Amino acid sequence: MGPLIRFVDVTKVYENNCTALRGINLSIEKGEFVFITGASGAGKSTLLKMIYGEEFPTSGRVIVDSWDVSKIPRKKLPYLRRSIGVVFQDFKLLPDRTVFENVAFALRVTDASRLAIRRRVPAVLELCGIKDKSNCRPDELSGGEQQRVSLARALVNNPILLVADEPTGNLDPDTARGIFALLEDVNDMGTTVIVATHAQAMVDHMRKRVVTLRDGILQGDEARGIYRA
Amino acid sequence: MRSSTWAYMAGEALASLRRNRFMTIASITTVMLCLLVLGAVYTFTCNVAKLAEVAEAQVEIRAYLSPKVDEKALRAIQEQLKQIPGIQSFEYISKEKALERMKQQFGDKEGLLDGIDKINPLPASFEIKVAEPSMLSGVAETVKALSGIDEVDYQKELVDKLLLVTRTMRFGSVLVVVGLGVVTIFLIANTIRLTVYARRKEIAIMKLVGATDSLVRIPLVLEGVLLGVVGGIAAGLINNVVYAYVFKTVSSSMPFIPLVLPQAVNGKVLAITAGAGIVIGMVGSVVSMRRFLRI
Ligand SMILES: Nc1ncnc2c1ncn2[C@@H]1O[C@H](COP(=O)(O)OP(=O)(O)OP(=O)(O)O)[C@@H](O)[C@H]1O
Numbered sequence: 108m109g110p111l112i113r114f115v116d117v118t119k120v121y122e123n124n125c126t127a128l129r130g131i132n133l134s135i136e137k138g139e140f141v142f143i144t145g146a147s148g149a150g151k152s153t154l155l156k157m158i159y160g161e162e163f164p165t166s167g168r169v170i171v172d173s174w175d176v177s178k179i180p181r182k183k184l185p186y187l188r189r190s191i192g193v194v195f196q197d198f199k200l201l202p203d204r205t206v207f208e209n210v211a212f213a214l215r216v217t218d219a220s221r222l223a224i225r226r227r228v229p230a231v232l233e234l235c236g237i238k239d240k241s242n243c244r245p246d247e248l249s250g251g252e253q254q255r256v257s258l259a260r261a262l263v264n265n266p267i268l269l270v271a272d273e274p275t276g277n278l279d280p281d282t283a284r285g286i287f288a289l290l291e292d293v294n295d296m297g298t299t300v301i302v303a304t305h306a307q308a309m310v311d312h313m314r315k316r317v318v319t320l321r322d323g324i325l326q327g328d329e330a331r332g333i334y335r336a
Numbered sequence: 337m338r339s340s341t342w343a344y345m346a347g348e349a350l351a352s353l354r355r356n357r358f359m360t361i362a363s364i365t366t367v368m369l370c371l372l373v374l375g376a377v378y379t380f381t382c383n384v385a386k387l388a389e390v391a392e393a394q395v396e397i398r399a400y401l402s403p404k405v406d407e408k409a410l411r412a413i414q415e416q417l418k419q420i421p422g423i424q425s426f427e428y429i430s431k432e433k434a435l436e437r438m439k440q441q442f443g444d445k446e447g448l449l450d451g452i453d454k455i456n457p458l459p460a461s462f463e464i465k466v467a468e469p470s471m472l473s474g475v476a477e478t479v480k481a482l483s484g485i486d487e488v489d490y491q492k493e494l495v496d497k498l499l500l501v502t503r504t505m506r507f508g509s510v511l512v513v514v515g516l517g518v519v520t521i522f523l524i525a526n527t528i529r530l531t532v533y534a535r536r537k538e539i540a541i542m543k544l545v546g547a548t549d550s551l552v553r554i555p556l557v558l559e560g561v562l563l564g565v566v567g568g569i570a571a572g573l574i575n576n577v578v579y580a581y582v583f584k585t586v587s588s589s590m591p592f593i594p595l596v597l598p599q600a601v602n603g604k605v606l607a608i609t610a611g612a613g614i615v616i617g618m619v620g621s622v623v624s625m626r627r628f629l630r631i
């Protein structure tokens with residue numbers, strides 16, 4: 108079996124002629140924990156979006172598991188997305204639904220049974236440490252708590268891959284540490300984890316693989332690396 | 337999709353209608369008004385058709401007999417008339433009876449006809465009723481060809497006019513109905529587009545966590561259908577009540593106007609407005625959301 112994710116000569120030029128990524132070649136194995144670092148605008152988010160098919164390469168190929176994401180038909184896209192858990196930088200929670208519903212939502216889209224929803228959602232909320240907030244709406248939660256809900260939603264489908272875009276963006280260091288510990292737990296359970304982040308201290312502390320982008324070019328890729336911008 | 341997913345989608349549609357209460361009321365009212373006109377047009381058309389039918393039923397063919405026709409020839413003609421398809425009934429008017437009628441028509445001025453009895457210039461004739469007004473000219477031709485018939489007469493112009501009026505009415509009402517349908521679809525599409533626009537973030541999130549297009553679309557289509565069917569039924573019911581009232585008023589003050597019975601038309605109006613509401617809601621919502629699904 109080959110790597111879980113493969114970027115082959117990937118270039119992304121946005122409609123406004125802004126080149127976000129240039130000739131990226133990258134392989135990520137199953138079970139890895141990878142940090143993507145780089146200055147603001149380096150192309151981290153763009154790289155992640157191409158994994159779950161929110162953006163598509165202008166040239167080159169992106170392979171995830173058995174999918175060629177660069178050529179995936181519209182009809183198959185939902186199934187790719189269901190096998191990938193995504194933690195968005197801005198959480199993307201539904202404002203008028205409870206925490207439970209927000210997480211259950213990602214299960215419902217897979218046509219899950221009522222029973223599966225009743226079993227799986229509380230378990231994941233428990234894992235992410237926000238079970239006691241099940242009936243709150245997102246605007247009643249702190250930023251860190253919202254991030255945990257977002258993480259719970261990403262995990263509820265048992266994804267083979269977890270993608271997190273700056274999951275600790277505006278969280279205090281303690282809360283951030285909690286989130287990273289959680290990500291590490293998820294990785295220990297066998298899920299491949301890819302995290303784009305600016306949290307230098309955490310990256311330096313955790314000594315995982317670090318991929319560094321600069322102006323859309325892959326600048327560095329170290330096995331037990333430290334933060335570089 | 338399993339039934340719990342369907343239940344979930346139905347719940348979503350209802351919740352959204354409740355959440356956007358103002359929009360819901362506005363769209364239902366729009367649909368209702370358009371379909372109210374549609375129902376009224378239909379009811380009106382039915383009445384014109386009925387009026388034309390009643391008028392047409394009164395048209396008859398008069399076939400004048402040649403003076404040479406004797407008893408035997410008369411019976412032969414009667415036999416032949418029975419064979420002609422399209423003839424509903426006919427009546428023989430003898431010379432004497434024709435004169436009798438004329439006298440009746442003249443009434444108190446009967447004196448004018450003094451002396452006419454001895455000559456009686458009026459020919460004997462048949463009064464023929466046909467099953468369908470459109471058969472009039474055909475039947476008239478056939479009857480005229482019979483031996484012993486001198487002359488055939490019917491109010492050709494009146495019949496042609498009636499046929500023209502009903503045809504125009506039918507065509508016109510189809511135009512009105514189609515036009516109204518398009519306008520309503522447009523309005524519904526617009527209101528649903530606004531709801532979809534208000535929920536574009538939500539739709540984007542749904543799509544990003546792996547919802548298929550149908551899972552996003554079905555609740556919205558249900559929403560449109562609900563708006564349409566509620567507006568349609570309301571329009572139908574209002575139409576029914578108003579028509580029942582109009583019927584009661586007109587038939588008591590102007591009983592000579594042959595109106596269609598409310599129970600003959602009301603059910604159809606309700607079915608038509610409700611059905612149109614469903615179609616309009618469905619088409620309107622499908623049309624309006626295409627753009628927002630491209631995520
Ligand atoms: N939808 C878009 N349309 C046009 N240009 C875009 C779009 N998204 C990103 N870009 C551009 O692409 C470049 C890379 O953006 P990207 O969001 O990938 O950076 P980033 O590394 O995630 O930055 P940050 O750390 O601030 O999140 C930027 O110059 C940005 O302006």
Ligand SMILES: [Mg+2]
Nearest residue numbers: 151152153272
């Ligand atoms: Mg970013």
